Every structure is written in structure tokens, then in C-alpha cells.
Amino acid sequence: MSAAPQASPTATKISVERLDAWYGATHAVRGVSLEIPDRAVTALIGPSGCGKSTFLRCLNRMHELLPSARAEGRVLLDGEDLLSGEVDPVDLRRRVGMVFQRPNPFPTLSIRDNVIAGFKLNGMRGGRAETVERCLRQAALWDEVKDRLGASPLSLSGGQQQRLCIARALAVEPEVLLMDEPASALDPIATARLEELIHELKERYTIVLVTHNLQQAARTSDQTAFFYMGELAEAGRTEQIFTNPRERRTEDYVTGKFG
Amino acid sequence: MRLRRRLADLAMTGLCALAVGVALVPLASLLWLVVSRGLPGLTPAFLLGRPAPVGDPGGGVGNGIVGTFLMVGLASLLAVPIGVGAGIFLAEEGDGPLGRAIRFVAEVLACVPSIVLGIVAYAVVVIPMGHFSAIAGAVAMALLMVPPLARATEEFVRLVPGTLREASLALGVPAWRTSLRVVVRTALGGITTAMLLAVARAAGETAPLLFTSLNNQYWNLRPDLPTASLTVQIFNFAISPYESWHAQAWSGALALLLLVGVLNLLARFAARDRLGGGSR
Numbered sequence: 001m002s003a004a005p006q007a008s009p010t011a012t013k014i015s016v017e018r019l020d021a022w023y024g025a026t027h028a029v030r031g032v033s034l035e036i037p038d039r040a041v042t043a044l045i046g047p048s049g050c051g052k053s054t055f056l057r058c059l060n061r062m063h064e065l066l067p068s069a070r071a072e073g074r075v076l077l078d079g080e081d082l083l084s085g086e087v088d089p090v091d092l093r094r095r096v097g098m099v100f101q102r103p104n105p106f107p108t109l110s111i112r113d114n115v116i117a118g119f120k121l122n123g124m125r126g127g128r129a130e131t132v133e134r135c136l137r138q139a140a141l142w143d144e145v146k147d148r149l150g151a152s153p154l155s156l157s158g159g160q161q162q163r164l165c166i167a168r169a170l171a172v173e174p175e176v177l178l179m180d181e182p183a184s185a186l187d188p189i190a191t192a193r194l195e196e197l198i199h200e201l202k203e204r205y206t207i208v209l210v211t212h213n214l215q216q217a218a219r220t221s222d223q224t225a226f227f228y229m230g231e232l233a234e235a236g237r238t239e240q241i242f243t244n245p246r247e248r249r250t251e252d253y254v255t256g257k258f259g
Numbered sequence: 260m261r262l263r264r265r266l267a268d269l270a271m272t273g274l275c276a277l278a279v280g281v282a283l284v285p286l287a288s289l290l291w292l293v294v295s296r297g298l299p300g301l302t303p304a305f306l307l308g309r310p311a312p313v314g315d316p317g318g319g320v321g322n323g324i325v326g327t328f329l330m331v332g333l334a335s336l337l338a339v340p341i342g343v344g345a346g347i348f349l350a351e352e353g354d355g356p357l358g359r360a361i362r363f364v365a366e367v368l369a370c371v372p373s374i375v376l377g378i379v380a381y382a383v384v385v386i387p388m389g390h391f392s393a394i395a396g397a398v399a400m401a402l403l404m405v406p407p408l409a410r411a412t413e414e415f416v417r418l419v420p421g422t423l424r425e426a427s428l429a430l431g432v433p434a435w436r437t438s439l440r441v442v443v444r445t446a447l448g449g450i451t452t453a454m455l456l457a458v459a460r461a462a463g464e465t466a467p468l469l470f471t472s473l474n475n476q477y478w479n480l481r482p483d484l485p486t487a488s489l490t491v492q493i494f495n496f497a498i499s500p501y502e503s504w505h506a507q508a509w510s511g512a513l514a515l516l517l518l519v520g521v522l523n524l525l526a527r528f529a530a531r532d533r534l535g536g537g538s539r
């Protein structure tokens with residue numbers, strides 16, 4: 001199930017220009033520039049602590065939750081600079097959704113209400129039965145939960161919880177989906193289902209996926225970006241990064257010499 | 260070597276059991292004393308009646324129980340919004356100078372003896388009003404309830420995993436809505452427990468009521484009048500020179516113990532129910 005090579009160059013959804021990010025004095029992301037294509041999967045790989053999560057969080061300004069964190073540079077979503085003061089982070093996060101490393105469904109809401117939490121918590125109507133079914137189907141969870149939509153999400157397995165979190169992210173109809181090691185708490189079967197799901201979702205969404213699993217990056221992504229010590233060491237078509245990297249560091253990493 | 264270890268283990272286990280026993284003896288004897296002396300007088304008439312003059316048969320603490328509920332209710336109306344609100348604030352943004360100041364004030368207030376809180380309520384409410392009242396008693400109780408409420412709320416809110424907050428913010432839910440509808444909602448079981456414990460504690464207090472709500476021989480539901488309370492009634496029965504009133508003091512004490520006990524049990528159930536499901 002290898003990703004079909006991208007025949008024609010697709011349009012750019014997010015364009016990152018010379019992005020720097022700090023936690024206090026720690027310089028976590030250093031001058032990274034990267035074009036993220038529309039309706040394709042971009043994988044971020046690299047050794048632990050190299051700044052992948054930090055980079056990802058800058059794409060929907062989740063880094064702002066930490067008072068010590070700050071970012072400089074430009075992140076253009078459809079040409080609009082996210083880091084400029086004019087973009088409202090709340091609106092932005094409805095356009096750029098996120099799925100986290102550990103499944104984090106809301107324990108006080110039912111499975112159904114978790115899917116439409118983006119509406120419910122905002123006091124909006126719009127979370128109707130069709131939305132619930134559509135998103136659960138998109139997340140390949142519908143058949144497993146359709147008979148117990150009122151149950152607690154904690155009664156689901158970890159893999160099911162993670163797919164519920166994906167359904168929840170899809171319900172607010174984002175344009176971009178950021179995933180930070182979404183499979184790290186899942187077993188191989190649940191991981192395989194998640195990868196299939198990512199493959200289906202890229203028809204409609206732009207996906208940025210952080211992963212430590214190189215095979216996963218190779219299987220699911222169209223573009224791969226290799227981060228090393230806060231810098232973007234190399235980025236390119238996934239096939240090229242894994243078979244014919246330009247950089248020595250990339251080659252060492254993808255062939256397992258370190259990391 | 261092995262023998263010595265096992266002997267030491269045995270000795271320590273024995274010591275622990277002994278310590279538990281020593282701790283339980285006063286508790287058990289206290290319960291026995293209250294139950295054995297209070298139970299005979301604990302009749303429906305006693306729980307539903309109002310005090311009778313010395314010598315008259317009968318008489319009860321019904322109006323005191325009602326008064327206690329009235330004042331605890333009023334006190335909760337004051338203390339819950341303030342205490343829970345302060346706790347949420349402390350947990351969410353309490354790391355600045357304002358948060359430190361509030362925490363300091365709450366800690367100091369928690370250390371103030373309850374009779375001093377009664378004096379404060381006397382000065383602030385009774386003197387301006389010109390007479391004793393349920394309101395004054397409720398103010399004293401509220402002063403007592405706010406610090407533990409704020410503290411417990413803060414702790415329960417802090418227990419809510421940060422990942423839930425992130426999940427909500429990442430859905431485009433504004434920070435204040437996230438605080439209320441995700442973080443506080445998830446901590447609600449714990450906050451309910453804290454409220455019930457604070458109510459139980461306030462219901463058992465006598466000192467702050469002695470010169471705020473005073474007492475009342477009659478049924479009263481008006482907050483601006485002096486009001487009977489179970490605890491002050493027990494106090495008055497107990498310090499009287501009459502045998503029959505002493506017996507009523509024991510029965511009143513038993514009623515109070517049951518009331519506070521039920522509140523504590525409810526608090527435990529609230530905690531188990533919600534928190535058990537809330538975090539895994």
C-alpha cells in the first residue's frame with residue numbers, strides 16, 4: 001500500500017517562511033521554511049527533541065498556550081500570515097484541526113457529543129445526527145459505535161478513542177489536520193486502520209503528520225520533512241527522501257544509523 | 260537474616276494494628292456515648308417539635324434543624340459562588356501576583372478561629388441591623404466555608420488533564436468557554452464533594468452562631484430574624500442545670516451527628532461517581 005507518487009505538483013496550502021520558535025531561551029525551531037501541499041500528506045520525521053511538535057503547534061498557534069513560547073517568521077495559510085496579530089487563533093483552529101499523541105476524548109460527554117463537541121462547547125447548534133454519522137463514518141468508527149452513541153468514550157479501546165478524536169476534529173470541517181504521533185498509543189492493527197484512514201482523508205484534507213515510525217512515513221506520506229536539532233535538514237518527495245536523500249544526516253537517519 | 264526480617268515485619272505490623280486500635284477507641288467510645296444516651300429521646304416528636312419550657316414534657320429541636328438548614332442554605336448562596344469562583348481563578352490564572360495574594364488571604368482566613376468569624380459577622384451585620392438574624396449567622400458560616408471551598412476547587416480543577424484543555428482549544432473553543440465547559444465540568448464531581456464537606460462543617464458549628472443568629476424558641480423562616488440552630492440548641496440544653504434538658508442535648512447531638520454523617524456520605528458518593536469516570 002505505498003503512496004501513489006504525486007503526478008502533478010499540487011497547490012501549496014501552507015507556506016512556512018523562516019520560522020523560529022523558542023521556549024524561553026531554548027531555540028526549538030531554527031529558520032525552517034517549508035511548503036505544505038494541499039490535499040496531500042506531509043510527514044515530519046527526526047530524532048526526539050528536534051522540534052517536530054513545536055513546528056506543528058505553530059501551524060495552529062497552539063504554541064501560545066505556553067506563556068514562555070514564542071514564534072517568529074511567517075506561516076501563510078492560503079496566503080494569510082497566521083502569526084501576524086490579525087488572525088484570531090480561535091477562528092484559525094477551526095480551520096486547522098489537531099489530533100494528539102494520546103487519545104483525549106472528553107470524559108464527561110457521550111460518544112455522540114464528543115463528535116460534535118466543537119459545536120456543543122461553543123454553544124452552537126449544527127451538531128445534528130447526520131454530522132455525527134458522517135464524521136464517524138469518515139473516521140471509520142461508525143460500525144463499531146453506532147449502537148452505543150450515548151455511552152462514555154472511556155468505554156472505547158485506545159484505537160477507537162483515537163478515531164473518535166479524529167471524528168471530532170473532522171466535525172468542525174477544518175481544511176488542515178495536524179496529527180502529532182497519532183499512532184504512538186495504538187497496536188499494529190489499530191495503526192494500520194489509522195494509516196488507511198489517513199490515506200482516505202487526504203482526498204479532502206491537507207494533513208501534516210509527525211511520526212517516529214519511518215515505515216509509516218514512507219507508507220502514508222507524499223512529502224517528507226526531516227528535522228534535525230531544530231533545523232529542517234531536508235524535505236522532498238517521500239520516495240526521494242527514503243531512497244535517494246541528498247543529505248548525509250538524512251541518509252543516516254532513514255537507514256537507522258542513529259535516532 | 261531472613262528470620263530477623265520476618266520478625267521485624269511482624270513486629271511492625273503488630274505496632275501498626277495497635278496504633279489503629281488506639282485511634283479507634285476514642286472514636287468508638289464517643290459514638291457509643293452519643294448513641295446510648297441520645298437514642299432514647301430521638302423520637303419523631305423530638306425531631307419535629309420545638310423547645311418546651313422546663314418541666315413540660317416533650318419539646319424538640321425541629322425549629323433548630325430548620326434554622327440550621329436555612330442558614331446553611333443562605334451561607335452556601337454566598338460562599339459557593341465566591342469560593343468556587345476563587346478556586347477556578349486560582350487554578351487557571353493563579354500564578355501571578357493577584358493569585359498569590361488571594362491564596363494568602365484564603366490561607367489566613369482558614370486559620371482564623373470560627374468564634375472570631377462570628378465576631379466579624381456581629382460587627383459587620385448584627386450591629387448595623389440592630390438585632391440578631393439568620394443573615395448574620397449565614398455570613399459567619401460563609402466566611403468559614405469560603406477558604407476550604409476555594410482550596411478544594413483549585414486542587415480538583417488542577418487535576419483535570421491539560422490534554423483535555425488542549426483538545427477543546429484545538430477545536431476552536433475560546434479559552435473562557437474551555438475553562439467552564441471542559442475543565443470545570445470535568446472537575447464538577449470533586450467540586451460537589453468540596454461543597455458538601457463545607458456544608459457539613461458549617462452545619463456543625465456553634466461558636467459563629469452564638470452572637471449572630473442567637474436563638475429562637477419559635478419556627479422561623481425569615482432571614483432577618485433571630486433563628487434557632489441545632490448546635491446552639493444543643494449548647495443551651497447542655498449548659499442548663501436540668502436533667503431533662505441534658506437528655507435532650509444528647510438526642511440533639513445524635514441528630515447532628517447523623518445529619519453531618521449523611522452529608523459526608525453524600526460527599527463520598529459524589530466523589531466516587533464523577534471522579535472515577537472523569538479520569539482514567
Ligand SMILES: Nc1ncnc2c1ncn2[C@@H]1O[C@H](COP(=O)(O)OP(=O)(O)OP(=O)(O)O)[C@@H](O)[C@H]1O
Nearest residue numbers: 023026028046047048049050051052053054055066
Ligand atoms: N514546554 C516546553 N518547555 C521548554 N522546552 C520545551 C518544551 N517543549 C519542548 N521543549 C524543547 O524544545 C525542543 C523541541 O521539542 P519538541 O517537543 O518540539 O520535539 P519533538 O521533535 O516533538 O520531540 P519528540 O519526538 O520527542 O516528541 C526540545 O529541546 C525540548 O526540550
Ligand SMILES: [Mg+2]
Nearest residue numbers: 052053054180
Ligand atoms: Mg513531539
